Amino acid sequence: MPNPTRAKDWVSHKLFWMRTGFKDPYSQEDQNTFAQCDAMCSGPEHVPAPTTQAQPSFCSLPVFHNPQPPDSAPGGGYVSHDGHVFLCKNPITLQQAFHVLFVVDISSSMSNRDRLPLPNTPGSELISRRHFNNRLGSVFSSLYRFWIARQAAYGAGNPLARRDAYSVIMFDRAPITCTENDFTSSPEQLLESVLQFRTGRGTNFGAAIDYARHCMERNWSSERSPVMIFLSDGECRIEEAAMQDLCRRAVVLG
Ligand SMILES: [Zn+2]
Ligand SMILES: [Zn+2]
Incomplete structure (x- = not known):
């Protein structure tokens, strides 16, 4: 990476390919995934157990969204302290x-x-x-x-x-x-x-x-x-x- 100490702009997957002028080579499913915020719920139910695979729960908003207010939680879900919105149960209520x-x-x-x-x-x-x-x-x-x-x-x-x-x-x-x-x-x-x-x-x-x-x-x-x-x-x-x-x-x- 050139100038490793210089701060970089973050760009979304979609914008990156739009700027190159080439067609996005990724599948539609991958493109949808890349358009989503990558914050993950830290709840214990998402951690892989010896017999089950990891079931990560990602933030439900688009990538680079603004932090959401605490009272904007969807039904059954929650807003994390840093403003991401999850559709699963708030881990704090399981404690x-x-x-x-x-x-x-x-x-x-x-x-x-x-x-x-x-x-x-x-x-x-x-x-x-x-x-x-x-x-x-x-x-x-x-x-x-x-x-x-x-x-x-x-x-x-x-x-x-x-x-x-x-x-x-x-x-x-x-x-x-x-x-x-x-x-x-x-x-x-x-x-x-x-x-x-x-x-x-x-x-x-x-x-x-x-x-x-x-x-x-x-x-x-x-x-x-x-x-x-x-x-x-x-x-x-x-x-x-x-x-x-x-x-x-x-x-x-x-
Ligand atoms: Zn969760
Ligand atoms: Zn998020």
Whole structure:
């Protein structure tokens, strides 16, 4: 190829042969294939298995099409995060979904300023402005980044696509619900809801775990495995029985 470092124009198969002035030597079937976008669905059902051939699913639009908006999906199909349109099932809906329970320690020690939200990360400016320049602020900052990362995985601008449920429980000497079994809030709305809280007195891990277990049981769904994320600076102890109880209930419920 001449000048390998120089950027090249991409042209379609059809335009290439039109420019040469020769008749396209390829069959009509090949010509049709070459006129289509070559983006492929990454779904696991298209990968060849030991007994079956690969069944690739290509984008249904012409080659070099503009990225399509997320809401233009055809019936039964989907639009990928980079704007290709597929007629097969969105691989993300085939993935495991979770009920993620965040259990956040807001005891007075969380107002220590030895740990701060990382500067120049999403939300850190807002979190600091709202007087969370402390351990709790760094927890909120990591929660926010977790929510953003999950949203990006589902495709931005498509909040209805979130299949994971979120619950946020705050606790000091007693636990309280911030958000329960939520499917629709954006990362910004979730961050705003946690910023309403202030650090309080006392720490009771046992009560918090018990409370979180009830939240898990109330919202149990066979479609979503529970995941509990416990965020604390660790200045308390927990009875082993409370943890065993939690795990046993999860096993009983399936
Ligand atoms: Zn597919
Ligand atoms: Zn495409």
